[in-house]
Amino acid sequence: MFIERDSHRWRRFLLSGGFFLALLLLIKYNSSVVTMMDAVLQSLFTSQRIEGLGWFHALMTLLSFLASPKLDLLWVLISAIFLWLHRCQIPALWAIGTILGGDVLGTVVKHIVKRARPAQHLPADDGYSFPSGHTLGIFLVAAIILLVVLPLVQRRAVRTICQILIVFVIFFVAISRVYLYAHWPFDTISAMLLAYAWLQVAEWLYVAWAPRLKQVPFLSSSNI
Template sequence: MFIEQDSHRMRRFLLSGGFFIALLLLIKFNSSVVTMMDAVLQSLFTSQRLESAGLFHALMTLLSFLASPKLDLIWVFIIAVVLWIKRYQIPALWALGTIVGGDVLGELAKHIVKRARPAQHLAADDGYSFPSGHTLGIFLVAAILLLVVVPLIRRRSVRTICQLLIVFVVFFVAVSRVYLYAHWPFDTISAMLLGYAWLQVAEWLYIAWAPALKQVSFLSDSGI
């Protein structure tokens, strides 16, 4: 199977989920320490903005656009279609469930915390700030690619290059959201923690249900 049993999965879930909940509570109740750290970290990314240089600012804007929650759903839908065509129907369904489940959890967290965005944010960036939906979505897209797409690439060197590119994209999307004043730094960090915790659950569900789903007639030929 693409995803195997792992005795450390519960530990990873508890650690990432625990840190996420801790940050959620600290931000929900306006911790002065977290607020101060957010302001300091944000200044590192935005104190010398490069609009005049053009290229870096354009790259940050492009990455932010390509990682919007709506486009994240489209990317995963495309991945699912490709997997389905290649007779990996169960991984395709898992990919769709993973991104949708993550988005639902992110929206629930946003409405629990109701954190305002930085004052300088663009008008297009409406809604609540915590956690970053762009970062959460692209983190899950990256995880899906790494778990069920990249392993299908035969050449090891190409797999390695793809893995590095995927990691860099996630990092720079998170940076772009802070750089563009769309989020505070801890919004993006918390999004990755939530994404990682949810991924542990999604992986466990895959291991538990993938063999059983092969008993369904139209999924019987699916690779898992």
């Protein structure tokens, strides 16, 4: 199978989920330590020297646009079509369910915490700040590609290059959201923790249900 049974999965879920929950509570109840660290970290990525680099601003704006929640859904849909055409219907359905589940979870958390965005944020960045939907979405898109798309690529060198690029994309998307004043740094860190915790659940669901779904007539020929 694309995703194998792993006895350590729940440990990773508890660890990432525990850290996320701790940050959620600290931010929900306005911890002065977290607020101070957010302000210090944000200043590192929004200094006048960095903002003066035109190419860097253009790159951050582009990455932020490409990682918007609507485009995240598009990237997963394209991946799902690719998987479906390669007789991987069950992984395709799992990919769509994973991104949708993550988006719903992120939205619910936003409305629980109700953290305001940085004062300098762009008008287009409305809604609540915690966690970063862009970062959460692109993390899940990257995980889907790594887990069920790249294994279909035959050339090892291509897979390796894609894996490296994906890691850089996640990192710089998170930076772009802070740089553009759309989020505080801990919003992006928490988004990755939440995405990783949800991914452990999604992987567990795949391992548990993929073999059963093969019994459905129109999914019987799917690779899992």
